[in-house]
Amino acid sequence: MNNEEITFDDRTKALIAADIEGAIELIKLMPGAGVFIETYRAYKEKLKDIQLSKFLDYLEKSMLENKKIFEDNFYLTESGKLFTYKIFENATNYEYAEKTEYFINALINGRNNESEMERLRFIDMIKNISKPSLLVLAQSIINYKDNNKNKIPSITEIASQLSLDQFLVDSCIKELSSHGVFSNNIGFGGPGNQVVSIVGGTVAITAFTIKFGEFIQNYASKDVE
Numbered sequence: 001m002n003n004e005e006i007t008f009d010d011r012t013k014a015l016i017a018a019d020i021e022g023a024i025e026l027i028k029l030m031p032g033a034g035v036f037i038e039t040y041r042a043y044k045e046k047l048k049d050i051q052l053s054k055f056l057d058y059l060e061k062s063m064l065e066n067k068k069i070f071e072d073n074f075y076l077t078e079s080g081k082l083f084t085y086k087i088f089e090n091a092t093n094y095e096y097a098e099k100t101e102y103f104i105n106a107l108i109n110g111r112n113n114e115s116e117m118e119r120l121r122f123i124d125m126i127k128n129i130s131k132p133s134l135l136v137l138a139q140s141i142i143n144y145k146d147n148n149k150n151k152i153p154s155i156t157e158i159a160s161q162l163s164l165d166q167f168l169v170d171s172c173i174k175e176l177s178s179h180g181v182f183s184n185n186i187g188f189g190g191p192g193n194q195v196v197s198i199v200g201g202t203v204a205i206t207a208f209t210i211k212f213g214e215f216i217q218n219y220a221s222k223d224v225e
Contacts (some may be wrong), residue, residue: 051094058091058104066108074111083110086123098131102216109215122215125179133172134216135162137181141213144205151186151204177203181212 063070074080084107090096091103103126110119126134139161140153153173159166176182182203187196198204 047094047097048092051097051100052092054097055088055091055100055104058100059107062104062108069108069111072111079116080111083107083116083119083123086120090123090127096127099126099134101218102126102134105216105218109217113211113215118211119215122212125181125212126216129175129179129181130172132164132168133175136164136169136172137176137209137213138217140182140205141210151206152198152202153182153205173203181209182206183208 075084087103087107087110091100091107096103103123106122106126110122113119113122129137136153136158139158143154143157143161144150155166155169155173158164159169162169173182183206184198184201184203185195186198186204186206188194189196
C-alpha cells in the first residue's frame with residue numbers, strides 16, 4: 001500500500017497501535033516532516049541533559065546538607081542499592097522533571113522505611129501521582145496535625161491555603177484516593193482484624209497516608225536532632 005492509498009482510519013489505527021518511534025515513521029510520510037522530526041529529537045535529547053543536570057544539582061545540595069545521612073549503612077545493602085538505583089532511574093527521567101525534589105527526599109527518607117515492598121510502591125506513587133495532588137497531600141497532612149487530628153481533608157480549606165480552584169483540589173483528592181493515599185478504610189482491628197471504615201465512603205487520612213507523606217517530605221523540614 002503506498003502513501004496515497006492510506007486512509008485516515010488506517011493512520012488513526014496505526015498511531016494508536018504504534019509506539020512513539022512508530023508514530024514518527026508515519027509522520028515522515030507527510031511532506032516537510034523531516035525538519036519537525038529532527039527538531040523533536042534534538043529537543044528530547046536536550047531535555048534529558050537538562051534533567052540530569054537538575055537532578056545532580058539537587059543531589060549535590062542534599063548530600064552537602066545531609067552528609068551523615070548518606071553515610072548510613074542502609075545504602076550499602078542490596079536492598080539499599082536497589083532502592084537507590086530505582087530513585088536515580090526515575091529522577092533523571094525528564095518526564096518527572098517537576099518531581100525531582102520528591103525523589104531526592106525519598107532517597108533520604110527511604111532508609112527509615114523497614115519494608116522494601118513499601119519503598120518500591122512509594123516510588124511508583126511518586127511517578128504516577130501529579131504534582132498538584134502531592135501538594136494537596138502535603139497540605140492535608142499539615143492541616144491534620146494542626147487541627148486536632150481531623151482526618152477528613154477539607155476541599156475549601158486546602159483550596160484557600162494553596163490558592164487553587166476547589167474543583168482542582170477535589171480532583172486531586174480523588175486522584176490520591178485512587179492510589180490508596182486517602183481511603184475510607186481508616187484502620188484494621190477488633191475481632192478477626194476487621195476493617196474499620198467511614199460510613200458513606202468519605203475518604204480520610206490514614207496511617208498509610210502519613211507514611212507516604214513522610215517518605216516524600218523535605219528532610220530539612222522535620223524535627224531532627
